[in-house]
Amino acid sequence: MNAVEVRSLTKVFNAGRPNSVEALVEVDLTIEPGEFVSLIGPSGCGKSTQLRLIANLVEPTSGEVLVNGKSARQARLDQDYGMAFQQAGLFDWRTVTKNVELPLELKRWSTTERRDRAQEMLDLVKLSEFADHFPWQLSGGMQQRVAIARALAARPPLLLMDEPFGALDEMTREHMQAELLRICGETSTTVVFVTHSIPEAVYLSTRVVVMSPRPGRITDVVDVDLGPHRDVETREADAFFKKVTEVREALRGIATPGVEPDIEQVTGEAGEG
């Protein structure tokens, strides 16, 4: 069974009105369990929309999304996925532990079960000693780790991430990428990851899906065969740079003359998504 199956998915915002936007047109994508798939492309290419359609946070205009073989809506109701956004989105009035416990509360787990699992998740993201802190007492990177712990607390088989490291500085970002790979390896979670950054996509992914705007569609899929174990060495390997170049060229192919693609280069800063 596929983790995610997207069949001729189309999303038109404001359909039938003068300001209608074809965010996504006839997109097909199949993701197998254990894969790490990045969606990359210029602003307006529909990568975030596609993630939201998989999450059932927006309804498709036409086409179909299956998650774990179920409809996206059923998968959402069954909490088959966890989600993390660019902002950590922690609740200010809850301690770190209480934030991680939230999805379990909604599943009506008992207090002890919740506390044990939250403890386990905080161990996983290495924040046990901050369990009783409030979110605003943590750094941006730590907050994002709490958000990941929360997204994975109910052990969903799928993790959906919308530029989760976009607001972090370069050093923290590389650290978080390595941590994410470790966490997903330990929990064997399938990941769909939206990003602006080419090296980030290459470093993390088993496959990079390149998308183009107006209308949003998939133009290329780059397999990244860098092996399951990736570390600091990986970022300096020739194979890594070759893949970065390959993805960049795939993106360059879609750039309209005179319009600069909103894509971050190897040394660039994160743009607004």
Place this chain on the structure above:
Amino acid sequence: MRRSGASALALVWPPVVFGVAFLLIWEIAVEVFDFQTYFLPAPSAIWGAFRANTASIWEATRVSGQNALVGLLVGTALGVAMSFLLERFRLLTDLMTPLAVALNAVPIFILVAIFNNMYPVTSEVPRRLMVTLVVYFIVLVNVARGLRDVRIIHVELMRSFAASDVAILLKVRVPNAVPFLFTALKIAAPASVITAFVSEYFGGSQNGLGSRIVSNIALSNNSEAWAYVLGACLLGLAFYLTAVVLERFAVPGGRGALERLAA
């Protein structure tokens, strides 16, 4: 987050020094320029009058304070209840807004005169109604905003966790509104005291702080009038401090809405 003793002292001494200096200058000015009591009594004279009339000031404070407290509690309860209704039925907001605007245009203290006609002369109900009305709007505006203005990311996140509308209300909207409620209470608590004794100017029993201030001024007992003003200050301060202390206990991390917005 806890302040150390030294820095707490650093926070306290400037207003204390200012207050003492202010009273000293006042006292000296009255002495030097030979102000008459009908113009401005000296702090020492006010304090003397306060000491001499403690029992009756206490009694008047009790009456006004009780009116303020009843109005504050009822107004808060009604304001909170109404903001939940507005959140549940968004259409109500559209219906209520013109009414609220119209009511805002009315010089609101006129209403107490109308309430006075509706009840027996010695009834405290008109004043309590007046306080209720003032508090109600302050609480309604703030709490409704707290329930409505939640972060979009929080709502999306809750939807991704398959949360029901009720769960979103209880786990996102209500906690988000708590600091707004206390912001409202910190405004409403002193306002309830002011409303309670200003309402006394419009007739009814002459037993509260407001009526005593008016009658003492009428009798040229200026020091006594100021002594009652002092009682009114202390009452308002007590109400405000109670709201602040409650906020410290009720808001996790002890942060108010404004601090949270600034973060």
